[in-house]
Amino acid sequence: MVNHIAIIGSGTMGRGIAYTAALSGFHVTLQDISAPAIAKAMDYIDSLITKSVEKGYIQGEQGELAKRNLTYTTHLEDAVRHTDLVIEAVLEVMELKINLFKQIDEIAPPNAILATNTSTMSPTEIGAATTRPKQFVAMHFFNPVPRMKLIEIIRGIDTSDETVEIIKTVSEKMRKETVEVNEFPGFVTSRMNCIIGNEAMNMLMEGVASAEDIDKAIKLGLNHPMGPLEMADLVGLDSRLRNMEYLYHSLGEKYRPSPLLVKYVKAGRLGRKSGQGFYHYNREDVTI
Numbered sequence: 001m002v003n004h005i006a007i008i009g010s011g012t013m014g015r016g017i018a019y020t021a022a023l024s025g026f027h028v029t030l031q032d033i034s035a036p037a038i039a040k041a042m043d044y045i046d047s048l049i050t051k052s053v054e055k056g057y058i059q060g061e062q063g064e065l066a067k068r069n070l071t072y073t074t075h076l077e078d079a080v081r082h083t084d085l086v087i088e089a090v091l092e093v094m095e096l097k098i099n100l101f102k103q104i105d106e107i108a109p110p111n112a113i114l115a116t117n118t119s120t121m122s123p124t125e126i127g128a129a130t131t132r133p134k135q136f137v138a139m140h141f142f143n144p145v146p147r148m149k150l151i152e153i154i155r156g157i158d159t160s161d162e163t164v165e166i167i168k169t170v171s172e173k174m175r176k177e178t179v180e181v182n183e184f185p186g187f188v189t190s191r192m193n194c195i196i197g198n199e200a201m202n203m204l205m206e207g208v209a210s211a212e213d214i215d216k217a218i219k220l221g222l223n224h225p226m227g228p229l230e231m232a233d234l235v236g237l238d239s240r241l242r243n244m245e246y247l248y249h250s251l252g253e254k255y256r257p258s259p260l261l262v263k264y265v266k267a268g269r270l271g272r273k274s275g276q277g278f279y280h281y282n283r284e285d286v287t288i
């Protein structure tokens, strides 16, 4: 039974997962290697709770409960020593994830389940670096986590049925729907989302239409709730580029990152998180 969840990485995804898990009654420790990142995540979650109460999405007592359920740390050991489930949400870099899970594997209780929130990468490869590949799985959340209904569950080659069942139960407690996906780069959602976003970026580069009109066409003409360029800004253009590079290296030419994406990341235009991407933002919005 999962009572305590350790979330590693407090960026765009980690803080959203932490908020959602704490609101669902789990005891949560959110850890990040960077003290400023943890401080920022704490401010973000506090304002998210305040806004959610103001808008009537949650009751005041629920907000207070979520705050009580949350602790923050920069020490990996404090986060995972007594946990039942680890959800990793650090950068999409295979070597980083593998090294991190080797450390977590040494510290976490033997029964603890280890999950990665990777968007594209192989849970088999990451799980093989631990001594518990049966208890290793990919648990892919969507941005913004409090609002998005889906969790993709991706089994590694050794992931046990029991692990998948526990992850399903945790997901249900977080009021999420799940789909089970066989391991393949980019799973279902990232593979599709990356290709649509990349095409939109290439269209913008080729002068087919403005960013606003590309997004408007896809929203009103194809009935997507968000345009692909505003979606990329929300994801973070650095994160999107890492996803594209992984898919390009594992699946081939079709996934070559748009040169416009590469240029934007070189310029530090990372989307909402930096205030400038395909659109301009006054500040990083708190997205419920």
Ligand SMILES: NC(=O)c1ccc[n+]([C@@H]2O[C@H](COP(=O)([O-])OP(=O)(O)OC[C@H]3O[C@@H](n4cnc5c(N)ncnc54)[C@H](O)[C@@H]3O)[C@@H](O)[C@H]2O)c1
Residues within 6 Å of the ligand: 008, 009, 010, 011, 012, 013, 014, 031, 032, 033, 034, 037, 088, 089, 090, 091, 092, 093, 096, 100, 117, 118, 119, 120, 140, 141, 142, 143, 234, 235, 236, 239, 243
């Ligand atoms: N951004 C999205 O929309 C989205 C959606 C689904 C999945 N994902 C996946 O979630 C993961 C995180 O993405 P993100 O967009 O939240 O990234 P992000 O850049 O916003 O945050 C990453 C955080 O990880 C921290 N970090 C780096 N190394 C660390 C370490 N060794 N220990 C602890 N913390 C460390 C960084 O300080 C940073 O705060 C990636 O694997 C990404 O592919 C992202």
